[in-house]
Structures are given as structure tokens and as C-alpha cells.
Amino acid sequence: MEKEHIIRLEHVSKQFLSRNTDILAVSNINLEIKRGEVFGIIGFSGAGKSTLVRCINLLERPSDGAVYFDDTNLMDVSERTLRDTRLKMGMIFQQFNLLAQKNVLDNICFPLKIAGMKKEKRIKRARQLLELVDLTDKERAYPAQLSGGQKQRVAIARALATNPEVLLCDEATSALDPITTKSILELLKKINQEYGVTIVIITHEMQVAEQICDRIAVMSQGEIVEMGAVKDVFLNPQSETARKLILPDNQFDAEGIAKRVIRIAFDGQSSSDPIISQLTLHSGEMINILGANTENIGGKAYGQMLIQCPESAEALEKIRQYLTEQGIHFEEGGTIS
């Protein structure tokens, strides 16, 4: 029987030695990634996410700890075995990292060439992958002639060429516009669902994590501060970092108005329900919308809304009551419900 976990990090730390101070980029990380899941590592710039993902395939060798892939500790294996293991872990990058002097087909063939596959076989395989990423008409194009989204598709095809079990994505959508981001995320989801490839995604965008991840780990200053199902973290963030990632502009904690601000999280309610209007009608109170970030996915509402309520405790109570009755998830500023 296959093991449930494909990747396991135990007490992984990475220290960078610099002239004056040693920087602990990743500190004592324990992490298990399940076979077949989409796992997100989310945090602000400099949190250590990219270093952590590089510790998984040992592009950065951890200073301490153990990195298990399929129960083999990669810290102990020879360089040869490590390289063979890397064939089972594809990786894509924010800046795509395609070979600029090679055309699309040759870029996808490249890892197969490295792996020693015969030329006709690798061209055949590369063409299959081009079909998967929907770029069959671009096989002779060079990276400079492609858009960002197309480049990332080529990078995905290249990363999948050797039939890896895991795909590591380092800020794969951060250089792309929202629409392209969505299409790339859909492609990744398809790869995960149809081919069972385990996906590890590094991102600083909560929306990316929401759209695709099953579970996420929230990172801050080299440590994991929160981990769980993406839904749970989104509805009920426990850490300061998670809350800031969910509400980047920090209105929620702004002084003065904080007490009267409620964050409503939509997690699949019918998007046609006029929740705010009903809330006003039922409570008889005026409600001010401070900000909203919602999406309609298949008739269901996902996202969140920040509303400002009247000052009186009585009014606030009415609003609380209504939201609770309707089963709508909410939090109040300052405290987490």
C-alpha cells in the first residue's frame, strides 16, 4: 500500500551565513504533505517560503533536519540518488526560467534529454505535453515570442515531462495578471485531479491559496505559524499573519473603527442571496460596506466583506444574531469569534 505522506520535513532549518549576521531563513519546520493533495505555503515576502520549498528538493540544503521523500531521507543519499529523486519532483518558478535559446519543443524535451531519453521518444512525449497545456501551435516558438502565461504553460509542460509525482510551484502566478493566473491555476488543478500529481504551491496571495489548495501552512519569519485546511484558515484565522494575508490593507485592525467592524466570510453561500440588504432589513440598522472581495464560482459566493456597524451595542447584537441565524461566518474586529 502506498504511504499517505509523500513528503515529510522534520525539524528543518536553513541558516544563511553572511558577513555580519547569520540569517535563519527557515526555522525548525515540521511538515507532512499528503500524496495527491494541493498544499499551499503562504506568507509575506521574506517569510522563508521560497527557501522552504527549495529545501524539499534540496536546491537549498537544510542546515539541520530531515527531508523525507517517500520515506527516503534526502539528506543522507548520494548526489546521484538525489538527482534521480529530483526527476520525480518537477518545479516551476515565478520567472519561468525557460532556456531562452531553445524553442518550446526543445525546452520541454530538455529534462528528458538530461534523463537520457532517446530523441524520437522525447519529441513524442513533448508533443503530448504541449497538448495538455494547450500550446500545440507554438512548438517552434522561442520563449521571447510568448506571453507570460504561455511561458508558464511551457514551464509546466517541462516540469511534467519526466512524469513527476510532485510539482513544486514557487510563486508560479506572481508575475501574471489575474485572468492568466486563474487559467494557470485551473491547469494546475487539472493536473492534480487527472494525473494525481501532488502539488506544493508557494504564494503570497490568499486568493491563489483559496482557489486551489486543500491545506495551507502560513509562514512568518521562517516559522509555520498556522496550518490546516484552507477553508478553516480562511474562515477562522488564528495567527496575526493569516489575518493580515486575508485582509492585506489592515482595515480590520485599524484603531477607532475596529470595534464596529465585522468581517463576513462567504464560503459557498448562494451568490444570489442579497445578504447585506436582508441584514439591513432584519436589523433595521444602517450598514456601511468598507471593503469586499468576493467571487462567484458556479453560483456560490466565495470571499469576504468588511462591514461597519452602528455604534450602539444593541444594534451590534441584532446584527450578530441575524448572521448567526443565517449560518453566515463572521468575525468582529479585535476579537476572533
Added chain:
Amino acid sequence: MTEQIIGLLGQGIWETLYMVLVSALFSYVIGIPLGVLVFVTDQNGICRNRVLNLLIGGVINFIRSIPFLILLVLILPFTRLIVGTTIGSTATIVPLVVAAAPYVARMVESSLKEVDSGVVEAAQAMGASRMQIILNVMLPEAKPSLLVGATISLATILGYSAMAGFVGGGGLGAIATNYGYYRYNTEVMLITVLLLVIIVQIFQEGGLRLVRRIDKRIK
């Protein structure tokens, strides 16, 4: 201008091209591995090795700091050992290679520095070995820049080869020295200089055209 001089100039062109091209070939045979070695052993390189890096870097700097004419005289015994003589075009190739190889090594190193480190990282993530990265990623990705470097190197070697004419080397430099300088034949001197200018132009223009054709980053 006598027919004799014209014949001489023709031979001079041929000798110059022979010296420059053969020297460039050997300089690259030595300079590419040296440049690669100095690049990959650097502290950010894929085969970090401080001792080797300092050693090779030191040798390159040492040779490059010796003025060419002095180097040429200094290594006369070595030249004799290799080609059996110290005069003529073939003998000039030895000091040209000794002087140009370290220069080429630095050119190669600087071309490799232009290669996007992300692409190298991607290749590592694919399980490529160091040798595969050097041969399949670094050198092919640096190809346009290497070619630009080669056109510059060729012009430099051409300049050196003309200098060698002063001390018994062959080619256009020797003609300019022997006929133009020592015999006050200004006409011959000007013609040889003009020919040298034309050769440099051809190298430079041809090289850049080739680069434009093969570089896939533009288009």
C-alpha cells in the same frame, strides 16, 4: 607600387589570417575550459572551490598584466621548444595563444555571468549534473554573448599579431615594420594599416550579423 609589393601584401594578408585564426582557435580551446572553471568555482558557482578559483584567477591576471611585447620575448625559449623556431608566422602563434587564452577566459567568464541563474536552478531541479548544466545550459545559453566576445577577441589578437611583426613575426605587421617603418615607405605602411582596418571591420561586422541571426531572445 611594384608587383612584388602587391604579392607581398597578398601573402601578408594570408599570413595574418592564418596567425589570427589559428591563435584564436587554440585560445578558445584553452580559454573556454579556463573561463568555465573560473566561473563555476566562484563562490556563487555550481562547483564552489575557493582555492582553485583564486589559483586560476591569479594565473589569468598575471599573464594578462604582462605587456604583449615583453611576454613575447619572455617566452621565446618556450616558443622554440614548441615550434622549433622563434621567427615567422607559426612561431608567432605561440605567444599569441599564451597572451590571448587568459583574455578569452575572462571573456567567456563574463558571458557565462550573463546567463540567468534561474535557468541554471531550473536545470538543477530537473536533476541535471554539473557537467550537463555546463554543456547543455550555460554554454548554449551564453552562445550569442560568447560570439560577441569572439569578435572582440579576434580584433585584439589581430592587434597583437601586428605587434609581433616588430620582433620577427610574419604577416601584415611585419610588412608594415620592415617596408614601411624601416625603409620609410609610407605608402606601404598606410596600405597595410588600411588592410588591417578592413580585416577588423569584416570580423566585427560578420560576428555581429551572426549574433543577430542566432540570438533567439530578440525577434
